[in-house]
Amino acid sequence: MSENPSLTARAPGRRRRSGTRTRAERIVGMASPIVLLLLWEFAARAGLIDVRIIPAPTTVATVIWGMAVHGSLVSDTAYTVTRFLTGMALGVVPGVIVGLTMGLFRWVGIVFSPIIAVFYNVPRIALFPLVLIIVGLNESSNILMIALGPFFTMLITAMGAVRNVEQIYRDVARNFAAGPRHLYFMVVLPAIAPTLMDGLRISVGLGLLGTIAVEFLVAENGLGHVIWNSWQVLSLSQSMAGLVMGAIVGYVFYASLALVERALLPWHQPTQFN
Amino acid sequence: MTFRHVDRAARFSESEQGLHLGGTRQGFPGIVGKHAARSRSTDASPASVGEDARSNHALRFEMPTAAADGIIIRNLEKNFVVDGLVLRALSIADLTVREGEFLCIVGPSGCGKTTLLRILGGLETPTAGSVECLIRPGDRPLQSMVFQEQGVFPWLTVLGNAAFGLTVRGVAKPTREAVARDYLRKLGLAAFERAYPRQLSGGMRQRVNLARAFANDPAILLMDEPLGAIDEQTKMLVQEDLLHLWEGSRKTVIFITHSLDEAIVLGDRVAVMSHRPGRIKAVYDVGLPRPRNALELRNHPDFVAMRSLVWDALREEVLSGNAGSPEASP
Numbered sequence: 380m381s382e383n384p385s386l387t388a389r390a391p392g393r394r395r396r397s398g399t400r401t402r403a404e405r406i407v408g409m410a411s412p413i414v415l416l417l418l419w420e421f422a423a424r425a426g427l428i429d430v431r432i433i434p435a436p437t438t439v440a441t442v443i444w445g446m447a448v449h450g451s452l453v454s455d456t457a458y459t460v461t462r463f464l465t466g467m468a469l470g471v472v473p474g475v476i477v478g479l480t481m482g483l484f485r486w487v488g489i490v491f492s493p494i495i496a497v498f499y500n501v502p503r504i505a506l507f508p509l510v511l512i513i514v515g516l517n518e519s520s521n522i523l524m525i526a527l528g529p530f531f532t533m534l535i536t537a538m539g540a541v542r543n544v545e546q547i548y549r550d551v552a553r554n555f556a557a558g559p560r561h562l563y564f565m566v567v568l569p570a571i572a573p574t575l576m577d578g579l580r581i582s583v584g585l586g587l588l589g590t591i592a593v594e595f596l597v598a599e600n601g602l603g604h605v606i607w608n609s610w611q612v613l614s615l616s617q618s619m620a621g622l623v624m625g626a627i628v629g630y631v632f633y634a635s636l637a638l639v640e641r642a643l644l645p646w647h648q649p650t651q652f653n
Numbered sequence: 654m655t656f657r658h659v660d661r662a663a664r665f666s667e668s669e670q671g672l673h674l675g676g677t678r679q680g681f682p683g684i685v686g687k688h689a690a691r692s693r694s695t696d697a698s699p700a701s702v703g704e705d706a707r708s709n710h711a712l713r714f715e716m717p718t719a720a721a722d723g724i725i726i727r728n729l730e731k732n733f734v735v736d737g738l739v740l741r742a743l744s745i746a747d748l749t750v751r752e753g754e755f756l757c758i759v760g761p762s763g764c765g766k767t768t769l770l771r772i773l774g775g776l777e778t779p780t781a782g783s784v785e786c787l788i789r790p791g792d793r794p795l796q797s798m799v800f801q802e803q804g805v806f807p808w809l810t811v812l813g814n815a816a817f818g819l820t821v822r823g824v825a826k827p828t829r830e831a832v833a834r835d836y837l838r839k840l841g842l843a844a845f846e847r848a849y850p851r852q853l854s855g856g857m858r859q860r861v862n863l864a865r866a867f868a869n870d871p872a873i874l875l876m877d878e879p880l881g882a883i884d885e886q887t888k889m890l891v892q893e894d895l896l897h898l899w900e901g902s903r904k905t906v907i908f909i910t911h912s913l914d915e916a917i918v919l920g921d922r923v924a925v926m927s928h929r930p931g932r933i934k935a936v937y938d939v940g941l942p943r944p945r946n947a948l949e950l951r952n953h954p955d956f957v958a959m960r961s962l963v964w965d966a967l968r969e970e971v972l973s974g975n976a977g978s979p980e981a982s983p
Binding site: 545547548550551552553554555556557558561565566569572644645646647 | 776801818850
């Protein structure tokens with residue numbers, strides 16, 4: 380009322396949100412990977428690297444195109460994406476729920492923390508034979524393996540985040556006599572949401588790692604299968620094509636998290652990461 | 654008044670955020686609640702019995718036969734255990750807060766004034782003693798706290814923050830938004846209802862905090878140095894707003910501050926607390942006319958006289974606090 384809003388509200392341009400960039404920053408941000416590709420192309424053509432092992436980007440692009448048109452690259456990519464998304468969903472959602480429960484309820488945390496600590500630190504891929512015996516040599520085993528990484532990551536992230544919710548927010552909720560539903564959905568979940576987004580970023584990498592790993596080992600399709608199979612027949616450019624497609628898939632999901640974050644957490648200063 | 658009994662360990666999982674009125678005495682039937690007392694046993698405590706109620710609405714008061722009102726605090730003690738040592742934070746023998754008054758509590762840093770407020774707000778349990786509340790909230794909540802600036806939820810819009818208390822009480826959306834908007838308008842925030850707190854200045858954020866408490870319409874407002882982090886000029890403007898809001902409402906206010914000027918500008922009475930363990934050293938009637946103007950009042954001769962009177966009492970405590978224990982420094 381007595382304060383002049385134009386003086387107190389943040390004037391646009393005077394203090395930029397750390398998430399938005401100037402045009403120059405955006406151009407440089409997009410140019411740096413392109414420069415790397417150009418250097419790679421130049422090095423390949425100039426004979427600085429062995430193109431039989433690392434083909435030039437243009438060669439890889441041509442191979443990808445050929446495999447997409449004449450081969451099964453599109454369906455392999457679709458298999459990988461489907462496995463990845465299914466595994467992510469089955470890992471992230473239970474991971475958050477279990478982590479929240481362990482963070483919120485002291486005794487649940489005390490009982491399950493040691494168990495989680497043991498299982499988290501087992502190299503997950505070493506569990507695969509056991510999973511194959513128990514669940515069977517089928518897609519369910521693959522999805523379970525993929526889900527494990529995101530599950531543990533989100534569990535540990537959510538548990539830690541709940542414990543670090545500022546005391547004053549809990550005090551406000553208590554003083555206003557917030558019931559459990561409002562406590563979770565209006566206070567705890569929003570308070571930990573930015574941390575969960577960070578956990579999700581790590582989970583994307585782990586989920587993709589798990590997907591490619593199980594495709595190496597047992598799958599009949601998918602990008603991991605393409606990479607491993609091409610390598611075994613020493614078709615290195617096809618192997619490289621699979622690798623590049625995998626990188627593109629990972630990048631797309633990683634980058635789209637920024638859009639998700641902006642849509643879901645409008646109050647939060649988005650982290651710039653791509 | 655109100656202790657909310659929430660087991661510290663499981664406080665986040667507590668499903669019953671029941672209110673508990675400590676202290677029953679002869680002739681005072683207490684509160685009719687739904688649940689039996691789950692009062693923490695405070696062995697030395699003569700009182701601290703009462704009944705829980707599921708929510709503020711569930712409270713019903715029956716007036717005691719002996720005429721009395723306000724909040725009566727007796728022999729209230731709070732000890733903290735720090736590294737195995739018992740730290741006596743608070744020791745209030747007798748303090749009565751009158752219904753409808755604006756009571757300011759000043760004291761040196763670390764004197765336990767915030768602890769007192771947190772006990773009243775149900776965020777701490779006292780080690781011993783009793784707090785009786787004879788204020789009838791009717792169908793309103795009994796008390797709400799105005800927290801420091803960072804107590805505003807960054808993930809809720811200004812409107813969402815202001816309506817928070819009403820939302821958790823289950824007030825329908827059109828009603829709660831209308832009430833919240835009304836207070837935002839009175840506080841000059843109408844144009845910012847869709848903004849998020851980080852887009853606001855500190856003074857505006859603190860007004861959101863005020864709107865949240867006032868929109869909840871409690872009988873008692875507990876304010877914990879709400880203007881402590883605001884620069885002097887803005888502080889005077891927010892004080893002005895607070896006076897306007899309160900002078901129409903006749904709510905009982907307990908206002909904690911370290912600023913003597915602020916205490917005199919706002920309060921009907923000013924209580925000075927001693928250095929740790931916090932005791933009530935003296936209570937002064939301010940006696941300045943209302944409605945007050947926060948800006949002009951500071952030049953009023955009575956204000957100046959009152960300030961020097963209270964400062965004499967406060968100065969000793971500040972000095973002994975600073976000399977006596979280094980951890981009590983501001």
